[in-house]
Amino acid sequence: MKQRNILVTIGEEDSVTATPIVKIWDLDKQDKSKGAPTCIRIIKLEYNKKPFPVSTFAVLENMTQIAIGLTNGMVIWIKGDLLRDRYNKQKIIHENEEPITGREERNTILFIVTTNKVMTYNTSGRYPVTIIDGEQGCGLGCAIMSDTTHDMVIARDEAIYFYTPDGRGACFVYEGTKTSVIWFKYYLIIVSPPVSQPTRLTASTRSALSLGINNNTTPKSTPPAYELTKVTIFDTVNKFIAYVGNFSQGVRTITYEWGAIYILGMDGKLYRLEEKDTPTKLEFLFKKNLYQLAINLAHSQKYDDTSISEIFKKYGDHLYNSKADYDAAMAQYIRTIGQLEPSYVIRKFLDAQRIHNLVNYLQELHSHGLANADHTTLLINCYTKLKDVARLDQFIKTDSDELKFDLETAIKVCRQAGYYEHAVYLAKKHREHDLYLKIQIEDVHDYENALEYIRQLGPFEADRNLIKYGKVLLNHLAQPTTTLLIDLCTGNLFMPSQPPNDTETLPPAVTVTPYSQGLPFLPFSTAAEAPIPQVVSPPPSSKEKAVPAYKPPSVRVFMSLFVDQPNYLIQFLEQVSEKRWGGFGVSRKPIESKSSGSQKEVDTGSRVSKDGQENNTIEVEEKKAVWNTLLELYLSEAYLPPVVNMKDTKGRKNGAPGSFSVGTVTERVKERLVRKDKALKLLKEEEIEYDTNHALVLCHLAQFDEGIVFLYEKLRMFEDILRFYMAKDNTEKVIQALKKYGPQDQSLYPLTLAYFSSSPTTLASSTSELLQILDYIDSHNLLPPLQVVQALSRNSVATLDMVKGYMGRRIEIERKECEADRKLIASYREETEKRRKEIEELKTSARIFQVTKCTLCNTNLDLPAVHFLCRHSYHQR
Secondary structure: OOOEEEEEHHHHHHHOOOOOOEEEEOOOOOOOOOOEEEEEEEEEEOOOOOOOOOEEEEOOOOOOOOEEOOOOOOOOEOOOOOOOOOOEEEEEEEEOOOOEEEEEHHHHHHHHEEEOOEEEOOOOOOOEEEEEEEEOOOOOEEEEEOOOOOOOOEEEOOOEEEEEEEEEEEEEEEEOOOOOOEEOOOEEEEEEHHHHHOOOOOOHHHHHHHHHHOOOOOOOOOOOOOOEEEEEEEOOOEEEEEEEEEEEEOOEEEEOOOEEEEEEOOOOOOOEEEEEHHHHHHHHHHHHHOOHHHHHHHHHHHOOOOHHHHHHHHHHHHHHHOOOHHHHHHHHHHHHOOOOOOOHHHHOOHHHHHHHHHHHHHHHHHHHHOOOHHHHHHHHHHHHHHHHHHHHHHHHHOOOOOOOOOHHHHHHHEEEEEEEHHHHHHHHHOOHHHHHHHEEEEHHHHHHHHHHHHHHHHHHHHHHHHHHHHHHHHHHHHHHHHHHHHHHHHHOOOOOOOOOOOOOOOEEEEEEEEOOOOOOOOOOOOOOOOOOOOOOOOOOOOOOOOOOOOOOOOOOHHHHHHHHHHHHHHHHHHHHHHHHHHHOOOOOOOEOOOOOOOEEEOOOOOOOEEOEEEEEEEHHHHHHHHHHHHHHHHHOOHHOOOOOOOHOOOOOOOOOOOOOOOOOOHHHHHHHHHHHHHHHHHHHOOOOOOHHHHHHHHHHHHHHHHHHHHHHOOOOOOOHHHHHHOOOOOOHHHHHHHHHOOOOOOHHHHHHHHHHOOHHHHHHHHHHHHHHHOOOHHHOOOOOHHHHHHHHHHOOOOOOHHHHHHHHHHHHHHHHHHHHHHHHHHHHHHHHHHHHHHHHHHHHHHOOOOOOOOOOOOOOOOOEEEEEOOOOOEOOO
């Protein structure tokens, strides 16, 4: 027994009856009287038939079952506690004419082998004997149980077979007659006559010789010819012959112990076979070019990955250099991935004829996640050189989210090779927005998809990408791009709620409601303005005012994009101005807040705080820039739509250049009038802060009279208004302006008089107006007559007769004024003389005070009192 120091023997104690007897010996207990181990149990086989010799028997390690096979085909099964029980149960479980040549137990399964059959018996007693191979059995000693897999191993002349309880399993072809087999570790020791032996025994002959035992026969000094044996050791794990040895004198027995195999020859010599160490085995296999066996051996010996990879490398080098079998060599190199430097393999297969092998290696390199950017570049270049779109699709369009290659490199190489579809797919799936838009706009020229993609990216990314690509998009898709810019700059481009397509997703964004009452998310604001996520809510009703979900970016940044699209710039600025600041041309008055104690809030077309102040100076500058630009666009003739043939615009798509056009001259004139009307409304808007000087220059350049006059009036430049009308010889306007602004600036009258007398034609056409002005000056006494005469006398045009009436009235008025002045002077002289006399009297004579009442309180004057020379008296108090 392997697990205890027990010896089980079987033999014939009585030579007459030849009944088999089983004896169990305890080797730890010595019988002192006999000087031998103690026999603790004797079991005599009980069956009512003629005894036959025992051919095989086996015992379970737990000493509960014994199976005995006889040469007459009978199998006797003994069950019970063989060490303690005095009586045991015996049972004949099989009986046949074929001798039992093998018997092994595997747990509760008993394998029974005859010369022609292989059977199993379930020792639990529930099932009968089952034949698993009814065609062939084996000779005596040619059946053994495997210690590793616990399978029944049967050696036949043609091969070695492995059996499980379910039937035949693996098979190793090894031809030749087998005398016996022994299992050692994972080796199968096969004993058979040498192949060169002339006497070749069959299984039946060998069985008969083995079973025909004659106890009276004495061994001969020279073994018979058939006892010349060959010992073969077969490695069942690695499937190769580990040893072959010929023993000319025959083999008496083979056993193993202490890690070695011992062979006792018929010549009385004992041979020991020691297993070589693994490195020696591998070196031998390398010399024989048996690399596959070397690999299997390394695996069975639990070699590390680095050592096994070195064997694969040697195998691959052998196939590459010696065999020129590049496919097989690549299969071995692939198994070195992770251990061998990839450049070693790549250099070998850079030849165009072996590019398919290189593709396989690079694919495996990527699948292991060990590829770098250069490997990705090389692989995609191989695909493109082979024009293998299917494999490129398989490599690029994978469902896995885990990238096994350098994304940027893959996109770059696909672009260079012209595989834009794959580059777009990668950029879109992995949310490389810059690369996606770059390919769509610069390579594919798919402006519609690019624009839609930008819209779905959300405000922050849209702002960044429109600055970069806005001009190109405007040149090809003017109207859609303008609409997108309007939405972005007015706070209406909300966070994306859906990905660009059904399978890809966009970068995570904070979901907010664009109509929340709380603080909105401001991706364009500073870090101090922390975003607060809001719960998504439905759109507001028409009565509610939508609050942008983010702080809109600067409008000025996008103005330069419209350099070739001025008409769409007008549309852009008008919409932004209307949606962000209320536009212009709408009357707005201060509104009293219903809340008690709150200050007034004024809707100035821009967002204001509760104290009525603007958010910041940046917003003010923003509005100035928008309205100044709008004014310039309204007034410039260059920005009017051109007159074109309407047929030219039929093939233009989505607002292509020139589609914003006017078909006839009449329509162009109407458009000019509309724009100038808008310009005047903008100038008259009180709440709009525009640069007045800049606006005045624009109006002069555009010869916009209404705007010039309005701005002069706004700047209180009344003289410039008058000169403006005088330059145009518009007498009626000059008179109207004089009447309107003359009371505020008297310098206008001399200027007007000089204008009327500047030429005979002007004087002839405005004589009545001149007289009206003179009457107005006279009635309101606005100018002295001398100044009027000087103004009219600058040119020798006006006559004395024209001002005779005015001068007569003025002289009469002045004469009367002189007479009144004389009388006033005389009265002043009399009064002065009177005062002088009084002063003199005060200086030279005494004055008697007879006042009895206080001048202040009008009560009787008490002493002490104070008297003044002006005849006023007061109490001293």
